[in-house]
Structures are given as structure tokens and as C-alpha cells.
Amino acid sequence: MNAIAAPTSPFPTEASPSEAQAAIREEFAFFGDWSERYQYLIDLGRKLPDLPAEWKSEEHRLHGCQSMVWIVVDGDGDRLDFHAISDSAIVSGLIYLALRVYSGRSAAEIAATDADYIADIGLAKHLSPTRSNGLSAILGFIRDQARQRL
Secondary structure (H helix, E strand, O other): OOOOOOOOOOOOOOOOHHHHHHHHHHHHHOOOOHHHHHHHHHHHHOOOOOOOHHHOOHHHEOOOOOOOEEEEEEEEOOEEEEEEEEOOHHHHHHHHHHHHHHOOEOHHHHHHOOOOHHHHOOHHHHOOHHHHHHHHHHHHHHHHHHHHOO
């Protein structure tokens, strides 16, 4: 990773990936409709720490997303920390959820954890195809990084 100091990460917020997914399910169950859930996603995205300007480069850009997404990984097999942000408010919310489940975990935990929360909260049915592709790219990147460190 670059010698730039990583932003302070709010992740992990729960002790395990399964606890994070359970909390996400509970939070989304609170909202009655998808307009409220989208607003919640936007609010979550605003909680992401901004990345240093040097990280918002082609080197760290995640391709496969229609929006601009930058993602940086730090760590080894014992703990991987992901730092990411998007120029899209909803995509930043999707990033927040993914990092909540996976960032700050071991490579083995990441590799063994399916993103069940996506179907469980109805995201799979309510995202546009381009946002679904972007979410798949984010999750794929995270899992690839974990597999490389197993």
C-alpha cells in the first residue's frame, strides 16, 4: 500500500461478519418501503471516511462500476482493512454495507462469508442492473483480495 496514512476506519462495527449481516437485516426491516431504504443507504454512505486525494487515482479505481469507485486494501491474512468511496451516494451506501461485513476481518473469514444480506434485505431485487454490477465488482474485489492472502 502507499505510504499515505489510511483514514480512520469505522469498521468493523460488529464482532463477526454474521453479526454484521444480522444487524443490517434488522436495520433494513425497520423501514417500510424502498424510498426509505434508499435514503438510509445514502445516509450510510455519508459515514464513509473520505479517501486521501492520492488514492483517488486510476491505480485504485474499481472497474466494473458505472460510478467512480476507489478502493484500497491494507493488511495481511490476519486482518484486511478496506478503504473505499464512490462519487455516487447510493453506491457509497452499498460500499458501507460491504465494508461493514468484510473490512477488519481475516482473509479466512472474508473468504468463508457469503453476502447473504443482499438477498435478505431485498437489495438484489431493487438495484438497477448497473448498481448490481457495481456491487458485484466491489464484493468480487474484496473476496479476491482475501483469497490472495489465504
